[in-house]
Amino acid sequence: MDIRIVFYLMARMVFCLGAVYFIPWGMSLYLEDGCSEVFFTCFLICNFVGYLLNHYARFDKYSQTITNREGVATATFSWVLCAALAGMPYWMTGELDLFASFFEGMSAVTTNGVTVIESLQALPRSVLFWRGITHWLGGLGIIVIFISLLPRMASGAFHLFVAEATGFNEDRLLPRLRTTAQILFMIYSSLTLAEAFLLFVCGMDLFDAVNHAMATVATAGFSTYDNGLLHYNNPLIELVIFVFMILAGANFALYYKVRYRGWHVLWEDEEFRIFIYFILATSCLITLSVYAGTDDTFIEAVRHSFFMVASFSSTTGFASTNYEQWPAVAKLTLMLLYFTGGCAGSTAGGIKIARFVVLVRMTIVELKRVLHPKMLFAVKFEGKPLTVAVLVSISRFFFLYVISVVVLSILFAATGVSLTEAIFGVMACISSCGAAFGGIGMEGEFVHISDAGKMVLALAMLIGRLEIYTVLVMLRKEFWHMNSRW
Template identity: 30%
Template sequence: MRRVSVTPVRVAGAGLLAAALAMIFSTAVAVVDGGEGVTGLTVSALLTALVGLTLFFGSQISPTADSALAFASVAWSWLAVSVAGALPFLLTGVIPWGQFDSALFESISGFTCSGSTILSNFDAVPQGILFYRSMTQWLGGMGLVVLAVAVLPALGIGGLDLIASEAPGPTADRLTLRVRDTARQLWLLYGVMTGIVAMVLLTLGMSIFDAATHAFTTVSTGGFSPHAESIAYFDSFPIELVLMVGMLFSGASFSIHWHALRQGVGAYRRVSEVRWYLSLIFGAFGILVWVNLEELGWLQNLRESLFYAVSLGSNTGFGNSDFVLWMPAAHLVILVLMLVGGMSGSTAGGMKVLRLQVVFKYSFRELRRARHPNSVIPIRLGRTTIEEQIAAKVVGFVMLYLGLIVVGGVVLSGLGVDPVTAFSGSASALGNVGPALGEAGPTSNFLVFPRAGRIVLMAMMALGRLELFPAMLMLVASLRGLDQSRQRRDREGSQ
């Protein structure tokens, strides 16, 4: 059989195989649960595996490789997986075929670790499907780590380059000599952390099903819960504490965790991004406590404010109450947390703490330059200097990010959504958070958005997870690939 040399096709095939594996696991859960939804899940798994195998074995990696192609591969694989991921919802009848877009929304929300849902009656959903939702987030989270660690250094910009310039000593892309080994190490760390969270939740009284699903969505900072009330369903502070630790861990860079495991806790202290990340979350916690002083009792205030500061600061989106009922000032703090997100190289979304740091330093440098016009001031993060080109790229990214939120908010408002829900929904989708403000709070669902609005949100979730620039690279590389294959065909035709 002649193989097509197209990297994105092969990577998409691999992605589909991983999704099929998740469906098979979910089928097993459905069988244990009593058989509801088994047929739908099995058929979805078979179809996905078949397409995945065909794509994987029918193609091979292109001999020429560049950064644009690498990103295009990842982006196309995620899109393929998102489409295939909608099948279980449709084939099990949880979402009718007439609402294919809703199934796609749930799938994209899962794989991008957003946690926004259109499901309303969770009791009617088979456990196999609920398990599958959580697994999509776990896969999505793991995918991002791989993307960040294995692909970004090849591109020469963004995430890891920034980590590399920030972290003193051995840098994240040099965890091991080979990139593949690095990815494996990080997968292992990710898996072990998931296991630990699941075990602790189990010992605190959760069922195996709840412990596993919540562990998946905590470590991936996804935020799906098999219960409509999210974490409020358990009403247990120890459980919330464990989840907070899990979310705080997952919102931080996995490569820094890896260093910390080898070198001790000092590895955290050396990275200024960790200080900013923690300051942001605990600063937001302090403001939330202050704002809610008159609304909530002391203990309830401390508990809910801390939980939401961590949940939204790590862009997970779990809820232990309805923050929509809080004071308006609290909503502003929540919006800021949604915008910033977790650390670079973590599974969290948002524009990342590192970018916030760079933008802050960049802006304050301009203030200093206004006083001393001839001064040459480098941008420093900790003890490391950021190159001008990387700083410019980061600034461009942040402006594009904020611009997209505004555009999304305006379009959603135009579709009839109130501006608070529209703009916060836009920020939540692009930051892969999950809940928004207004009518789309943590105890509500995204059916408050019209159908066209949900399509806009889907696009924003995908753009947010692919970190904007790769999404564009995906388009460029694909167009270039098509152009090259057309030229090749023309050449062969003329010969």
Template identity: 30%
Template sequence: MNKSMVRFLLSKLLLIEAALLIVPLIVALIYQEKLATIFSLLGTMAILLFIGSMGIIVKPKNRHIYTKEGLLIVALCWVLWSFFGALPFVFTGQIPSIIDAFFEVSSGFTTTGATILPDVSVLSHSLLFWRSFTHLIGGMGVLVFALAIMENSKNSHLEVMRAEVPGPVFGKVVSKLKDTAQILYIIYLAMFTIFAFILWVAGMPFYDSLVTAMGTAGTGGFTVFNDSIAHYHSSLITNLVALGMLAFGVNFNLYYLLLIRKFKSFFGDEELRVYIGIVLVSTLLIWLNVGGLFNTAAKGLEISFFQVATVITTTGFGITNLTVWPLFSQFILLLLMFIGGSAGSTAGGFKVMRSLILSKIAKNQVLSNLYPNRVMSLHINHQPLDKRIQHSVLKYLTIYLAIFIGLVFILTLDSNKFLVVFSAAASAFNNIGPMLGTDKTFAIFSPFSKLVLSFAMIAGRLEIYPMLLLFIPKTWSKI
């Protein structure tokens, strides 16, 4: 294993995080916050600068990155960024526990949106901003961002990007990897900027529009107020945020197709059509089921649509108390938690593409019993899908279910309510945020469970394999 390259890249990534902390520092200066808050940010930056600088003094002779190094760099980067990103909260005492702070920032970078805070007003403007800024950074991917700005454009970094971009299939939109990263991030940041402006025009204060747009773009769910989007009492804002979440739950490679005027490829994408279909059917079913809970049918439709959008995109914005909803609607939302958004989007979950592939595998398996001599092929977007990818999806499902069951098993030590435990595991592992069956935060769990959930959030965001390899001895061997 090329350990020197792992050390070198991780050090550069820590320097990038130090630079990103300048943004909340500027917010602290604008709002003239206490010196303790400013020094907490400066102190964290100093630690990152020291460690990062020490790690890049000796440059590696061999700069090639193999699959193992790529997976290891991705996993360690997300853990280290979450740990160091948590330090300002600990230094200021706004989140005194390092485990709680690590949970909160892991939730931010992985765009989960789960929180241990019963009241976000304890956070200063700068740290509340940093908390949501982690959504914006982690939405498209920490390493995708790094590759977009790093000077090394060689495709040796392909393994790093492949390990981080969600979905069963990774594809570059252009031939050069660095150009792909830059294009994706330009589209992502442009959509974020436009959406923040729209929210501001719709009546949100400027600071609120930025924080909410970051939570929407990263499909994370952190907001300015405890009652989330419901705080604004605006149907316009509610519907805008719902549409925004759905837009960021689409594969960003499709937006590139729009830019180059390949409209037929965009609208003909099979995953996109299934994604929209699931949203429409789920909204209709929930609306019919919960209609009696609201004063008007229009309000019921608005809330149903928003709730479907926030769950399937794994954003986690709040708009209503789900504990009073019928079990039928809660069960639909639970299913949407597992399905998640599109591959190559900022959304979490199992992904619509994998669900689509599994359904086609199941269909072919049934038909093969009827027609044993018939050769069954599987097509996505009119293209045959390689058997290797089909097998990888089945293997992923097996590992996914095994880890999920393990999470539920651990969380039962802290709660006797099955819906709470089951949805908490689903929420963390699928990067969603809210739990079902309770109106409390993740503070109800023990420090050990919160630490396990933190790693589960990172594992879910990185689609399991990079995090699993951290705990396998062979990963650290020289071979």
């Protein structure tokens, strides 16, 4: 691996992040909230870090290419560095200490949505808007946005895209990767603007509408209020966010195909179809449970059940009610959604519906083999048989996902939290959902977690956002060999 190439790519991403600091800086000047110096200082720090990286960097796009290792290293290091730089305003304003600021920054850029800020309403609006910008950038992926906005950097840029992309199929919409990234970025921006407009029409002020739109499309869940959407208690607002949470949980590549082939493309996609069926089935189950086990009317049970299922399945983490007071069946069903997540190619976290479906079908095939050992069976997805390599990859991913949850839960429990908090805290972070149960659920918070606990959860966020392999492969000794190119 050539670390100088990694420095070159990271330097440009840091410069881009520094440029984004001008947005809250200008807002702070306009609002006169006293944070303009903080944001300008952050801008200078970003440029200084970018200068240092660039000083030790070396990349010639005519004679060098980005290999798989440089792509993996850039993806991992960039997320860690951008999390640290994104968290600086919270520390400089005195709101959080260094560990908590890094945790907040990591939660933002990985679109996790958990927070250690005790009072959001007490924060200046420019700082709140910075939270919104950082998780919006993290939603589509800083690296994907980076590829779409900067000049094409040789054919090796594909490794950057793959290292950050989600799902087991990284098919490009168009031959040129940069064109693909630009199309995804335009779709992402268009959905954000459309939702912000609808939320504004439904009663939110412009500031809250833009922030909640960025949080929804990024499936991040950051709100501008401590009690989130419960502050509004508005069915129309919840309906708009419900629709866009589902849209954000679907494969963004489908929306490009809709433009040329029509809306029927959505329903023809097997993963999207199963995603919708799964939301409907789990919502109906939870509705019956909530209606039978609480004082909610049937309409209220439907309203909150469908919203919470969309929130958990898209890993957005918004809440329209206190789901901690629901019956055990309803809460256990929501917990299942930690694993399923959204569709491959979406901004959602989790294992992804596509992988989950394949795992179920693999299990069914194995059961058939027990009964008919001499027959040949194929596991199909989208009507096509999957290769053994894909099936093995999905099985290994599921194994690593479960092992990661177990190991991180043990580490988190070692910091002094309860068993319930350890398991649900890690599952909420590695799935990028953010919404948890127990002491750190609706009635609790992540504020009082120790610094060591925050770092464990930050690692869970990083592993979940980059889908495990990208981070764990760096633990291999041969990854760091300078004389090997792969």
